[in-house]
Amino acid sequence: EEEGGGGTDDRRERRSERGQELLGSPNPSSSKSLRPQEGDPLTFEGSQGYLRHGKHLGGQRMKPLCDRKPTSSSLVASSTLQSDILAEQLAMESYECMVCCDRVRARDEVWSCPRCYHLFHLRCIGRWAISPAAAVNPDAPLEGWRCPGCRSVATYIPSIYKCHCGCINNPRPRSGAELTVPHGCGELCRKPLGSGSPDSECTHKCQMLCHPGPCPPCPLMIQKKCPCGRSQRLVRCGGASSELLCGAECKKPLKCGRHGCTMECHVGPCPPCKDTVTQTCLCGRSSRSVACASEAHGQHYQCEKMCKRHLDCGKHLCEERCHGGSCPSCSLLPANVRSCPCGAVPIAELLPRGSERTSCLDSVPTCGKTCGRRLACSTSEEAHYCTAKCHEGACPPCARTVGVSCRCGHTSTTLPCVKVQEEAGQVLCQRLCTVMKNCGKHRCNVRCCGSESHICDLICAKKLPCSKHTCMELCHRGRCNQCWEYSYDELKCHCGAEVIYPPIPCGTPPPPCKKICSRMHSCSHPVVHNCHSEAECPPCTTLMEKMCMGGHEMRKNIPCHLIDVSCGHTCDRPLPCQHKCQRLCHKGECLGTGEVCQQPCTSPRKLCQHPCGFPCHPGSPCPDEPCWAKIVLKCPCGRKKESGHCQKAFQALLSEDLGSKMRNLHNGQSIPISIVTPTTLSKKALKCDEECAQMERNMQLAAALDIKDTNQGPESQFTAYLVEQAKTDAKFVCSVEETYRGLVQAVREGDVKVKTHSFPPMKQAQRKVVHELGSFYGLETISYDKDPFRNVIARAIRGRCKLPDVPLTKVVEPVRYWVKSLPQARISAPPGGKAEKKVHDYFSDEEQEFDEILGAK
Secondary structure, rough: OOOOHHHHHHHHHHHHHHHHHOOOOOHHHHHHHHHOOOOOOEEEEEEEOOOOOOOOOOOOOOOOHHHOOOOOOOHHHHHHHHHHHHHHHHOOOOOEEEEOOOOOOOOOOEEOOOOOOOOEEHHHHHHHHHHHHOOOOOOOOOHHOOOOOOOEEOOOOOOOOOOOOOEEEEOOOOOOOHHHOOOOOOOOOEHHHHHOOOOOOOOOOOOEOOOOOOOOOOEEEEEEEEOOOOEEEEEEEOOOOOOOOOEOOOOOOOOOOOOEEOOOOOEEEEEEOOOEEEEEEOOOOOEEEOOOOOOOOOEEEOOOEEEEOOOOOOOOOOOEOOOOOOOOOOOOOOOOOOOOOOOOOOOHHHHHOOOOOOOOOOOOOOOOOOOOOOOOOOOOOOOOOOOOOOOOOOOOOOOOOOEEEOOOOEEEEEEEEEHHHHOOOOOOOOOOOOOOOOOOOOOOOOOOOOOOOOOOEEOOOOOOOOOOEEOEEEEEEEEOOOOEEEEOOEEEOOOOOOEOOOOOOOOOOOOOOOOOOOOOOOOOOOOOOOOOOOOOOOOOOOEEEEOOOOOOEEEEEOOOOOOOOOOOOOOEEEOOOOOOOEOOOOOOOOOOOOOOOOOOOEEEEEOOOOOOOOEOOOOOOOOOOOOOOOOEEEEEOOOOHHHHHHHHHHHHHHHHHHHHHHHHEEEEOOHHHHHHOOOOOOOOOOOOOOHHHHHHHHHHHHHHOOOOHHHHHHHHHOOOOHHHHHHOOHHHHHHHHHHHHHHHHHHHHHOOOEEEEEOOOOOOOHHHHHHHHHOOOOOEEEEHHHHHHEEEEEEEEEOOOOOOOEEEEEHHOOOOOHHOOOOOOOEOOOOOOEEEEEEOOOOOHHHHHHHHHHHHH
């Protein structure tokens, strides 16, 4: 241990901490109830003790001596060996307290278990005695506590420091010429040598100096008789009785008192008698064979039959159970009958004058009155009497009714007395008890329950904190107690460098180890994690290059334990139907078993040349269904626009052309068949109307006069939602635009390539403005968190961000151009339902207004 250096000190500190955890927090109530009183005896019971587990001496582990069966040759050696080892360890201060796992110094106050002779610090054993781990019964602290070494039970807490022999309190450590065993008084031990064994007859005392451990057997030589008492021999007083066996037959009288022991001379009591004897019953009608050593070893026994012997009258039989002695006299003899059966009238008054009963067979006259004999159903509170007329034999059943309450007391009823006697007074109702049992989890549910405690008799069976054993106590409230199982094997880490010494509570995890894990690993990278007790090692996190699952590119900085790496690109592998896989980079086949491609068919239609659009159908023609592709038709000048589905647009144009051609058909003109085929739909266009011609003239005039067209203002580049929000909340929109403008300029003109800005939490409508306006500035915007703390973070990247031509705040301001003073265009609704701006005709008759405008210019 001295060579271990700091590692040994650290290990010792961890042992001490484990001892403190094992002790737990002291229970004041338990400490008070177990406080020793002056003169209280110390009583122990339980198994034999052990020497210090896990203690080394000279490189050899000390084995528990009490596991060995003592023999005549090893009795003295074992006691002396244990005492010598304890004395040597105490002198070298290498003995460790089993509670705190710290060394026992010569100056420490100690206590020795009189059963297993383990030594503990007095303060440690005091704390251990009041801890829950030591209690024999946690609910009854007065039942005592268990020794940590041998688990024997003690009834009081040690509080006085005594020497090994118990003669002196608070012995002082000695040195120099008075060198003795630590914690000893230096005087003769004088403990009774025969106190260790209840069968020992030794009356001598130990003549060794005060020493730890058990006293050796008595060394004096005395004359002793063999166990059977026939011979005697000079032997050691403390020797085993087996050394005195003479080998002759024992012949000691057995407990039966009839036979003698047939075994050879032996130690201990003689076995029970194995002979058998025959017994007859008291009435002599049956017999049986029983062991001589049985408790019923008398000559007679009582059987279950009726006696059936003739009474003294010679005419009636005895009706009593098998009995000894003579049978009672016949109760019907004239000398025994002096009154009527009820006893109210003497028999002499009932017999005719001059007649007498001469035999037990003569009838007994009755008086005719009410019997009145007390019935067996009578109680101390109320007596019931027979109501029948005077009669011979037993009285009939009681005819009265009584009021009784059920067992739980919730129901009262009136029942015949006979029925009450048959049910032994237990009248049960049909009500189920709904009271919760003492565990607080289960209801009583007993029919007509009369209990007051309602103790739950189910087993708890919950998993204990150790997760290995279940609670075997009755169902109870609160948490289960800790597991009472202890291990006396050393608990080591996986590599064996760190050890926890016994006793170890069940469920204790292996000790942490600071050494590098020594297990085999799947990769060749250096191991960076410590030794652990888990079955699987932590994954290797070394960064390396790995090919993506689709084989597109080599990915860098991928942890070693990741097997399936995706590059995030589209798979683009050709499918059997000539489409390309649109899934993100994946492993395995693009289409699973039985799976078909669901991408839209791109084959052109025969009529309109639009893509088919139906799910992929390789090997089969495209279905003949109407085309629902969206198309936009314009007039030649581009003012009029109409959008719709290909099929509907074709039908509308066809109806319009046919209507105009039908008018020409009445005038004798012909209709070309090409107007009814869809192939000409792409070449069709809307016809310009009068407003188109009027707009064309205005454009020519504006070009001539160098007038800008205000109907195509800069607000057309922003969405209607942004324009509306800029008008209603101009301050907020202005602040967002200033932030965006600062981000773009910082990226363009500064040294950074990426710059971010976090907006404060805001409502959903404002976040929408931030997102939509960011797209016009070329910024990336992402929302984080949840309402009401949800905010937006904008990021400007060099090469992607931009500044719009005109800011949104400038668009919504009133334009002070002179064109704004022109008459506003009227809005008309065409037959199609969409409103169109009506273009003002500058060549109208409003010459005066036009001249004023030119004059102002």
